[in-house]
Amino acid sequence: MKLIETPSWQALAAHAAAMQPQHLRQLFAADPDRFRHFSIRHDGLLLDFSKQRVNAETLRLLHAVAQAADIDGWKQKMLAGETINHTEKRAVRHMALRAGEQAPAEVKAVLERMQRFCESVHSGQKRGFSGERITDVVNIGIGGSDLGPRMATEALAAHQQPNIAVHFIANVDGADIAPLLARLNPRTTLFIVASKTFTTQETLTNAQTARTWLLAASGKESSIAEHFVAISTNLELTQAFGIAPDNVFEFWNWVGGRFSLWSAIGLSLALAIGWQQFAKLLAGAHAMDQHFINAPASNNLPLTLALLSLWNIDFLGASTAAMLPYSQSLALLPAYLQQLEMESNGKQTDRDGDPLKLASCPILWGEAGTNGQHSFYQLLHQGGRIIPCDFIALREADFPLPGHHVALLANCLAQSAALAFGQTADEVQAAGVPEALAPYKVFPGNQPSTTLVMPALTPYTLGQLLALYEHKVFCLGVLWNINSFDQWGVELGKQLATQLTPLLEGEADTTAFDSSTQGLIAALRH
Numbered sequence: 150m151k152l153i154e155t156p157s158w159q160a161l162a163a164h165a166a167a168m169q170p171q172h173l174r175q176l177f178a179a180d181p182d183r184f185r186h187f188s189i190r191h192d193g194l195l196l197d198f199s200k201q202r203v204n205a206e207t208l209r210l211l212h213a214v215a216q217a218a219d220i221d222g223w224k225q226k227m228l229a230g231e232t233i234n235h236t237e238k239r240a241v242r243h244m245a246l247r248a249g250e251q252a253p254a255e256v257k258a259v260l261e262r263m264q265r266f267c268e269s270v271h272s273g274q275k276r277g278f279s280g281e282r283i284t285d286v287v288n289i290g291i292g293g294s295d296l297g298p299r300m301a302t303e304a305l306a307a308h309q310q311p312n313i314a315v316h317f318i319a320n321v322d323g324a325d326i327a328p329l330l331a332r333l334n335p336r337t338t339l340f341i342v343a344s345k346t347f348t349t350q351e352t353l354t355n356a357q358t359a360r361t362w363l364l365a366a367s368g369k370e371s372s373i374a375e376h377f378v379a380i381s382t383n384l385e386l387t388q389a390f391g392i393a394p395d396n397v398f399e400f401w402n403w404v405g406g407r408f409s410l411w412s413a414i415g416l417s418l419a420l421a422i423g424w425q426q427f428a429k430l431l432a433g434a435h436a437m438d439q440h441f442i443n444a445p446a447s448n449n450l451p452l453t454l455a456l457l458s459l460w461n462i463d464f465l466g467a468s469t470a471a472m473l474p475y476s477q478s479l480a481l482l483p484a485y486l487q488q489l490e491m492e493s494n495g496k497q498t499d500r501d502g503d504p505l506k507l508a509s510c511p512i513l514w515g516e517a518g519t520n521g522q523h524s525f526y527q528l529l530h531q532g533g534r535i536i537p538c539d540f541i542a543l544r545e546a547d548f549p550l551p552g553h554h555v556a557l558l559a560n561c562l563a564q565s566a567a568l569a570f571g572q573t574a575d576e577v578q579a580a581g582v583p584e585a586l587a588p589y590k591v592f593p594g595n596q597p598s599t600t601l602v603m604p605a606l607t608p609y610t611l612g613q614l615l616a617l618y619e620h621k622v623f624c625l626g627v628l629w630n631i632n633s634f635d636q637w638g639v640e641l642g643k644q645l646a647t648q649l650t651p652l653l654e655g656e657a658d659t660t661a662f663d664s665s666t667q668g669l670i671a672a673l674r675h
């Protein structure tokens with residue numbers, strides 16, 4: 150029986166019909182202690198979901214749906230290493246990467262190699278072909294082999310190691326790598342080629358360009374070994390590229406690309422912030438894993454986020470969700486979460502191969518506050534759509550300057566309050582707004598939001614935060630009965646790009662393609 154056919158789902162649907170017309174103003178008026186009733190504190194974090202359009206009955210019914218979907222059973226399957234990524238016949242074990250003493254021996258061995266490598270770069274023991282210290286590290290990767298370390302390196306800029314700069318190249322557009330190479334010194338630059346499969350066109354093209362650039366300066370093949378390391382699950386292809394086995398940091402096919410920050414893919418981050426800080430990131434994520442596994446449902450942060458998302462999407466009709474970190478350091482978090490959520494759950498076929506009969510992953514987007522306030526928040530307030538928002542606020546600033554942090558936090562709280570409660574026609578009138586202008590000044594409110602308060606942005610809390618969203622994604626996958634760990638939807642475009650490359654390069658026959666593609670080839674090829 151599909152989840153939507155179960156009595157628990159149907160009870161929730163009936164309840165949703167009763168909740169739809171209720172305004173957050175009414176919900177707050179009905180329960181003066183609403184903040185306490187709809188918030189969770191755990192390990193320094195505070196999740197306030199009192200501005201979501203739920204009441205106690207909603208939560209009771211949502212938890213019944215979670216039980217009917219057997220989230221606990223799926224959690225156990227994941228922990229037991231079952232092949233829950235059934236379309237790729239793989240287990241899903243990214244939690245093992247950050248399990249500390251409980252981590253598998255193969256994980257510990259790679260972590261130890263990473264630590265030694267980081268320490269040798271930081272101490273200056275590792276040198277380039279001319280005997281100079283490494284001053285710049287370039288991570289070449291894309292998707293999960295880029296977004297995690299890139300976002301975390303920026304997020305943890307306050308913890309940056311001195312005397313080393315870490316850069317990220319992803320796009321196959323030469324405009325990404327060319328300006329960077331133009332300002333780097335080949336004698337002091339280390340490249341990390343990060344690719345789970347080591348078949349990704351963008352990464353291999355950029356790596357080839359970097360290789361040519363290095364060889365042009367060094368004039369000797371042996372410099373490749375001194376300046377290139379690879380991170381991959383595919384040791385044959387890394388060797389074929391010319392990277393010696395000693396320079397390869399391995400991970401395993403049971404780590405999904407978008408869940409791989411915790412693996413050797415985190416090497417660029419570890420070089421940026423130092424090994425001890427990287428270890429704290431793993432510890433924070435591990436602590437969140439333990440919470441997810443052990444905390445009761447009513448107090449479980451990832452499960453709560455997932456159930457609120459399910460409620461907003463499948464019962465209140467939201468089709469998009471905004472991620473609004475009030476932290477410039479977390480500016481790349483929306484992009485990171487876009488891959489995590491949309492590549493995992495942007496699917497319409499369930500685990501039985503049947504079409505899904507309900508909406509799955511929303512379109513996720515967002516931007517650091519306060520910048521977004523001066524562009525798209527207009528639509529959040531008065532655009533007429535339901536767009537659930539996740540606000541993130543840090544109690545302590547990572548770059549404290551007089552007057553800045555309090556202004557940032559005031560804006561964060563102002564926005565969630567304005568979105569929730571709006572401004573009624575009566576209030577507009579009472580403020581003396583001229584009648585002709587009054588309709589434009591009405592804010593309907595009732596826009597649901599959650600605010601996550603973190604004590605500060607540190608490696609540990611960032612680990613907590615990312616693992617929180619990873620487990621949210623897992624729970625939603627179970628609720629929608631989809632495999633969150635494959636990504637077949639990216640394959641067709643890759644195949645077509647492979648077919649189109651020679652057509653754009655030459656005069657080959659293009660008639661196999663539609664008239665639009667043929668016309669575009671003709672316009673673009675030289």
Ligand code: F6P
Pocket residue numbers: 291292293294343344345346347348349352406407492636639
């Ligand atoms: O485009 C999809 C994808 O396979 C992602 O899932 C992955 O993170 C990215 O490409 C990069 O893949 P790889 O690490 O194998 O180069």
